[in-house]
Amino acid sequence: MKLHCILVDDNPIELDGLESLIRRIDQLHIEACCHDAIEAMNIVHTRPIDIVFSDIDMPDLKGIDLIRSLANPPVFVLVSSHTEYALEGFELDVADYVLKPYDFARISKAAGKAIEICMMRKMMQERKQDAIEDTLSRADDHFMIRTENSYLKVRFDEISYIESMSNYSKVYTESGKCHIVLVSLKKVEELLPADSFMRIHRSFIVPLKRIEEIRTTEVMVGKHAVPLGTSYRQALLERVVNNKLLNRS
Numbered sequence: 110m111k112l113h114c115i116l117v118d119d120n121p122i123e124l125d126g127l128e129s130l131i132r133r134i135d136q137l138h139i140e141a142c143c144h145d146a147i148e149a150m151n152i153v154h155t156r157p158i159d160i161v162f163s164d165i166d167m168p169d170l171k172g173i174d175l176i177r178s179l180a181n182p183p184v185f186v187l188v189s190s191h192t193e194y195a196l197e198g199f200e201l202d203v204a205d206y207v208l209k210p211y212d213f214a215r216i217s218k219a220a221g222k223a224i225e226i227c228m229m230r231k232m233m234q235e236r237k238q239d240a241i242e243d244t245l246s247r248a249d250d251h252f253m254i255r256t257e258n259s260y261l262k263v264r265f266d267e268i269s270y271i272e273s274m275s276n277y278s279k280v281y282t283e284s285g286k287c288h289i290v291l292v293s294l295k296k297v298e299e300l301l302p303a304d305s306f307m308r309i310h311r312s313f314i315v316p317l318k319r320i321e322e323i324r325t326t327e328v329m330v331g332k333h334a335v336p337l338g339t340s341y342r343q344a345l346l347e348r349v350v351n352n353k354l355l356n357r358s
Contacts, residue, residue, distance in 0.1 A: 110136075111135075111136060111137065111138040112136055112137055112138065112159040112160055112224060112227050113138050113140045113156070113157060113158050113159050113160075114131065114137050114138065114139055114140065114158065114159060114160040114161065114162060115139070115140050115141045115142070115143055115149055115152055115153070115158055115160075115161055115162070116128055116131060116139060116141075116142045116143065116161075116162045116163075117143045117144075117145070117146060117148075117149040117161065117162065117163040117164060117167070117172065117175070118143075118144070118163075118164040118167075118188070119144055119145055119164065119167040119168060120164070121144065123164070123209070124142055124144065127162060127188070127216070128142055130211075130212075130213050130216045130217075131162065131216070131220070133213060133217075134217060134220050136220075136224055137160070137220060137224070140152065140156060140158060145167055145168065145169060145170065146163065146167050146169070146170035146171065146172060146174070146175040147169055147170050149161065149163065149175060150170070150175055150178060150179070153179060153182075153183060158183045159183055159184060159227045160183055160184045160185075160186065160204075160220075160223045160224070160227060161175075161182075161183050161184070161185050161186070162185075162186045162188060162219075162220075163175060163185060163186070163187055163188065164187075164188055164189060165187055165188075165189040165191070165194050165198070166189065166190070166191065166194075172185075172187055172189075173187070173194060173197055173198060173201065176201045176203070177201070184203075184204050184223045184226045184227050184230075184275070185198075185201070185203040185204065185223075186203065186204050186205050186206075186207060186219045186220065186222075186223050187203050187205070187206050187207070188206075188207045188208075188209060188211065189206070189207075189208065189209065190208070190209045192208065194206075199311065202275045202276065204219065204222040204223040204226050204275070205218070205219035205222050205223065207219050225274065226274055226275045226277075229274060229275075229277050229289055230277075232289070233277070233289075233291050250264055250265055250266070251263060251264040251265060252265075252280070252300070254280070254288055254290055255290075256288075261288070263280060263282065263288060265301070265302065265305060265306075265316070266316075267282045267283055267284070268280060268281070268282060268283075268306075268316055269281045269282055269283050269316075269319065269330060269331060269333060270313060270314065270315045270316070270319075270330050270333060270335050271294065271297055271313065271314040271315075272294075272312060272313055273293070273294035273311070273312040273313070274289075276291070276293050277289060277290065277291055277292070277293075278290050278292050278293065278294050278296075278297050280297075281333075283331070294308075294312065294314065297314065298314055301314065305317060305318065307341075307344075307345060307348065308341065309328055309335065309336075309337050309338060309341045309342075309345055310335070310336045310337060310338040310341060311338055312336070313335050313336060315328060315330050315335055316330070317348065317349060319331055320349055323337070323345065323346065323349065323350065324337070325337075328345070
């Protein structure tokens with residue numbers, strides 16, 4: 110099944126370059142190449158679009174403003190020559206933020222993230238799950254997760270780490286399984302015991318007892334390398350290292 114995408118950039122040369130890269134990705138079908146965000150907005154309102162690859166700094170309507178203008182936006186991948194929009198973009202749940210100049214490997218990675226989010230959205234729609242709050246419930250030592258035909262118990266002490274994927278979450282367990290739930294990472298964080306789990310990145314929560322090593326930009330949780338956000342590092346060190354650090358004093 111191919112996913113329908115549009116490309117948006119006011120620079121014709123860069124738009125052509127992006128088009129040539131996206132055409133190499135078999136899962137994507139390009140519906141249109143747009144030279145401004147207003148043209149893209151009109152297409153999204155009239156056609157079923159799954160993914161939008163959009164420049165940010167464009168005349169009349171910026172890429173970020175395009176996202177805000179849509180009640181139910183497709184999955185967005187933002188491309189830009191500037192880093193200052195990155196945080197704002199991720200706050201809008203974009204799949205990825207790609208800096209220019211990019212190559213096929215970087216665009217392919219971003220497209221992979223967007224495709225994964227789209228497939229999760231379609232899977233959840235097919236399951237016809239009830240409201241978000243009914244998808245995940247908590248007991249003292251475990252979650253109950255609604256699956257397609259049953260309710261599954263996931264014990265807290267079995268969780269390896271939890272990853273955010275837009276409005277969904279992926280719960281990884283020590284057995285190697287990954288459970289996808291229609292619940293935001295923020296909601297999951299509220300249900301987890303705060304003394305045992307900690308958010309270490311805007312997209313990751315880990316159980317403190319499973320941390321084996323803290324590096325500059327990542328944490329080893331068992332055998333898994335999980336990204337460590339700069340703004341979370343000091344709080345993590347205070348909780349995990351400070352009171353247990355061996356030193357000469």
